[in-house]
Amino acid sequence: MKATRATPSPQTPSGYGLGELEKESRMGGMGQETQREIRIVDVADFERRHAEIADEIWRAATEIGFFQVKNHGIPPSDIEAAFVRAERFFALPRETKAQWPLTRNAGWEHKAQIRPSTRTPDQKESYQVTRPRMDGLWPAEAELPGFKEATLRFERQCWEVGMRLLSCFALKLGFAPDFFTQAHDPAPAAYQSTLRMLHYFAVDPALEDELGLWRAGAHTDYDCLTLLFQRAGQAGLQVLPGKDAESRAWTPVAPVEGVITCNIGDMLMRWSDDALPSNFHRVRNPQPHEYQGARYSLAFFCQANEDVVIEGPARKYPPVTAAEYLKQRISANFSNRY
Numbered sequence: 001m002k003a004t005r006a007t008p009s010p011q012t013p014s015g016y017g018l019g020e021l022e023k024e025s026r027m028g029g030m031g032q033e034t035q036r037e038i039r040i041v042d043v044a045d046f047e048r049r050h051a052e053i054a055d056e057i058w059r060a061a062t063e064i065g066f067f068q069v070k071n072h073g074i075p076p077s078d079i080e081a082a083f084v085r086a087e088r089f090f091a092l093p094r095e096t097k098a099q100w101p102l103t104r105n106a107g108w109e110h111k112a113q114i115r116p117s118t119r120t121p122d123q124k125e126s127y128q129v130t131r132p133r134m135d136g137l138w139p140a141e142a143e144l145p146g147f148k149e150a151t152l153r154f155e156r157q158c159w160e161v162g163m164r165l166l167s168c169f170a171l172k173l174g175f176a177p178d179f180f181t182q183a184h185d186p187a188p189a190a191y192q193s194t195l196r197m198l199h200y201f202a203v204d205p206a207l208e209d210e211l212g213l214w215r216a217g218a219h220t221d222y223d224c225l226t227l228l229f230q231r232a233g234q235a236g237l238q239v240l241p242g243k244d245a246e247s248r249a250w251t252p253v254a255p256v257e258g259v260i261t262c263n264i265g266d267m268l269m270r271w272s273d274d275a276l277p278s279n280f281h282r283v284r285n286p287q288p289h290e291y292q293g294a295r296y297s298l299a300f301f302c303q304a305n306e307d308v309v310i311e312g313p314a315r316k317y318p319p320v321t322a323a324e325y326l327k328q329r330i331s332a333n334f335s336n337r338y
Contacts, residue, residue, distance in 0.1 A: 031248030065279030230255035273312035
């Protein structure tokens with residue numbers, strides 16, 4: 001099965017139901033914390049071990065909804081350099097960053113994301129890189145020397161890892177080996193995968209007792225697959241496996257150097273006819289005995305190109321273009337940003 005693309009006048013529906021949003025709106029509140037297995041999959045020697053790795057990832061994804069990978073090919077020094085670039089970007093004056101406002105999933109935002117689960121702004125800022133949409137949204141060389149070139153290089157490294165992992169799902173779903181690589185082709189203007197730099201603010205003593213504030217409220221991701229890089233000593237990520245969504249029992253995912261945390265997004269859940277569950281996750285505020293400073297993370301969202309049609313093997317859901325799907329999901333979290 002090859003990735004299909006919409007005709008110039010796609011017949012995909014614009015008013016299909018988004019059950020994901022309804023579930024997300026019910027995921028507020030603290031819940032409780034519990035320990036669960038977090039599977040780490042070694043993806044070394046990927047080509048030779050493709051079938052074996054696909055089996056391991058499929059089991060983790062179907063049973064839990066998230067997993068971690070090691071020996072993925074991105075050097076630790078490149079990951080650390082990406083974190084340093086993010087810190088330097090967010091250290092710029094606010095009026096400087098405001099020159100590059102978030103538009104169609106590219107650019108800078110500050111407390112603009114309001115989750116359906118919390119209905120309060122996430123306590124963070126972010127800068128999003130979506131290659132074809134970056135006109136006028138890059139810092140100048142005088143502001144951040146080498147930033148654009150290095151960021152695009154890291155984005156490409158993330159894309160390559162994402163496509164290798166997605167090829168495992170293509171194999172298990174009976175799609176062509178390059179199905180998801182074609183669906184996420186970075187060459188055309190329809191490309192919409194995104195690298196996101198995130199800066200969660202240090203705890204403001206004046207707001208530490210404010211109810212309803214989260215660094216990132218409970219949510220599922222909109223994409224096919226998310227690659228998340230965390231920094232040592234900056235905890236707070238919690239996950240809730242898709243099959244246990246009603247339990248409200250959250251599992252902490254501690255940062256581990258060199259490991260990428262991966263989770264299934266709503267787009268792939270739909271593409272798999274719900275065989276692959278999209279898991280809820282959130283970033284809680286630090287507790288009084290924990291590090292109170294800023295938290296940084298890097299996320300790469302594998303989001304199918306705009307004209308690609310999402311339709312599972314069993315056709316459980318009506319076909320929909322990735323552009324329409326992403327637009328509706330983003331519109332539910334950001335006001336007038338898409």
